[in-house]
Amino acid sequence: MLDSSTDLKSMLSDPSLLQTQAFINNQWVDGENGATFDVSNPARGDVIAQVADLSRADLARAIHGAEAAQKKWAALTAKERCNILRNWYNLMMEHQSDLAMILTAEMGKPLAEAMGEIAYGASFVEFFAEEAKRNYGETIPGHQADKRITVIKQPIGVAASITPWNFPNAMITRKAAPALAAGCAFVARPSELTPLSALALGVLAQRAGLPAGILQIVPSNDASASGKEFCENSKVRKLTFT
Secondary structure, eight states: OOOOOOOTGGGOSSGGGOOOSEEETTEEEOOTTOOEEEEEOTTTOOEEEEEEOOOHHHHHHHHHHHHHHHHHHHHSOHHHHHHHHHHHHHHHHHTHHHHHHHHHHHHOOOHHHHHHHHHHHHHHHHHHHHHGGGOOOEEEEOSSTTOEEEEOOOOOSEEEEEOOSSSTTHHHHHHHHHHHHHTOEEEEEOOTTSOHHHHHHHHHHHHHTOOTTSEEEOOOSOHHHHHHHHHHOTTEEEEEEO
16 A cells, blocks of 8 residues: 655755744744644645644733844845845745745645745735835825924834635735835734744745844644733734634
């Protein structure tokens, strides 16, 4: 009888991209209770990984770390943020084949389409890396001759995202890239069906030089608890949901 299990790690040129722990404060960690949940290959039905299942308290810790790190990130020049994001983009494209293999294994998208999604997702990082340097303010004609109205743009603080299973790479990059470019910290909760693509992005963000705490990736099998934490934690200043 042939073995139909998916040995995903052996399929990757860089096996270290297959991460199963959460990415919090630049460290790969388990949840406080050590719980995990299964990630399955939808084509075969076999379990390809067991991923850290974070509790609401774990998410609160990640949000706290993001808030603590955000001001230093915002204080960098736009060009400095641009350079780091550009490094992230370059690494995504350098590892396009491996990222596509991970995406196909957990989501079921044909490999050719997965390759396209990686390029599509990376394009958001490339675009907003450049836009970081063009986040201009505005001078508005005043209502009186001796008045001048000036608008400045500032990062709002910690942004959080909840993303679906069908675009596990691009749905995160299109949300994270503009937030990071603007000087926000970002906490991403990927779908429990497809967390491996998000965690691989964390590996590459770490290599790209993104400072500790600026990107947090918090897999969880409890959608209700994670959603409530994002909505009720006052440190989360912006929530994006698809």
